[in-house]
Amino acid sequence: xxxxxxxxxxxxxxxxxxxxxxxxxxxxxxxxxxxxxxxxxxxxxxxxxxxxxxxxxxxxxxxxxxxxxxxxxxxxxxxxxxxxxxxxxxxxxxxxxxxxxxxxxxxxxxxxxxxxxxxxxxxxxxxxxxxx
Amino acid sequence: xxxxxxxxxxxxxxxxxxxxxxxxxxxxxxxxxxxxxxxxxxxxxxxxxxxxxxxxxxxxxxxxxxxxxxxxxxxxxxxxxxxxxxxxxxxxxxxxxxxxxxxxxxxxxxxxxxxxxxxxxxxxxxxxxxxx
Ligand SMILES: C[S@@+](CC[C@H](N)C(=O)[O-])C[C@H]1O[C@@H](n2cnc3c(N)ncnc32)[C@H](O)[C@@H]1O
Numbered sequence: 001x002x003x004x005x006x007x008x009x010x011x012x013x014x015x016x017x018x019x020x021x022x023x024x025x026x027x028x029x030x031x032x033x034x035x036x037x038x039x040x041x042x043x044x045x046x047x048x049x050x051x052x053x054x055x056x057x058x059x060x061x062x063x064x065x066x067x068x069x070x071x072x073x074x075x076x077x078x079x080x081x082x083x084x085x086x087x088x089x090x091x092x093x094x095x096x097x098x099x100x101x102x103x104x105x106x107x108x109x110x111x112x113x114x115x116x117x118x119x120x121x122x123x124x125x126x127x128x129x130x131x132x
Numbered sequence: 133x134x135x136x137x138x139x140x141x142x143x144x145x146x147x148x149x150x151x152x153x154x155x156x157x158x159x160x161x162x163x164x165x166x167x168x169x170x171x172x173x174x175x176x177x178x179x180x181x182x183x184x185x186x187x188x189x190x191x192x193x194x195x196x197x198x199x200x201x202x203x204x205x206x207x208x209x210x211x212x213x214x215x216x217x218x219x220x221x222x223x224x225x226x227x228x229x230x231x232x233x234x235x236x237x238x239x240x241x242x243x244x245x246x247x248x249x250x251x252x253x254x255x256x257x258x259x260x261x262x263x264x
Contacts, residue, residue: 060192
């Protein structure tokens with residue numbers, strides 16, 4: 001038993017993230033972004049450049065903002081200062097980050113800022129639900 | 133000290149709800165609903181009848197749906213089967229209800245289905261944050 005490989009008791013982001021991520025380029029229309037959210041039943045759409053690197057995030061709240069304020073482009077409504085997670089980060093650390101910043105999901109990025117997945121509060125609560 | 137009034141150790145919905153609630157009638161336009169969400173920085177808008185009784189709920193996700201599917205009225209996009217809470221319900225009970233149903237907020241209603249407030253997962257996490 002001493003030689004048995006140990007499984008870390010700490011759940012990491014890579015154990016729970018949704019991947020591959022659904023992402024979009026910043027030249028899509030607001031209507032197209034809304035369609036992606038609804039079709040895939042998601043609420044966090046990372047916006048990426050040609051190399052797949054994160055440049056912003058769109059949620060349904062931003063779509064409502066576009067409608068309310070008559071904004072026309074993704075650039076205008078996306079949040080550019082995106083809070084992200086890393087695959088090797090502990091899940092409870094990300095949970096705290098989401099709670100403090102009042103957000104319900106974060107893109108998971110690699111060392112080159114490429115989006116490799118998304119973690120949402122649903123993934124987190126599923127985790128805690130399963131542990132009970 | 134024996135006569136000191138006891139404060140219940142259980143946090144109830146009435147201890148944490150946001151009130152008065154921001155609500156809207158079902159004859160507002162989708163654009164007006166979007167404006168309310170953005171102006172008040174909220175994501176849950178209970179829709180009420182003339183007597184203030186709950187008939188549905190609108191979130192920014194429903195606004196995105198309206199745009200994606202070209203829906204024109206609040207009636208078409210609001211969720212009619214609303215999950216609610218009561219003022220005397222324990223907060224952790226509501227937290228579980230939200231997690232199970234995958235929602236981030238519920239209207240708080242009285243015995244006549246009148247909306248008296250809203251509780252969101254933000255209110256809940258503030259609670260747990262404060263308890264640490
Ligand atoms: C903070 S909420 C504001 C709405 C309100 N507090 C609610 O109840 O939902 C929505 C905003 O957060 C932004 N957002 C979502 N996830 C984010 C993330 N990982 N990093 C930065 N901003 C994010 C969205 O782009 C959107 O503008």
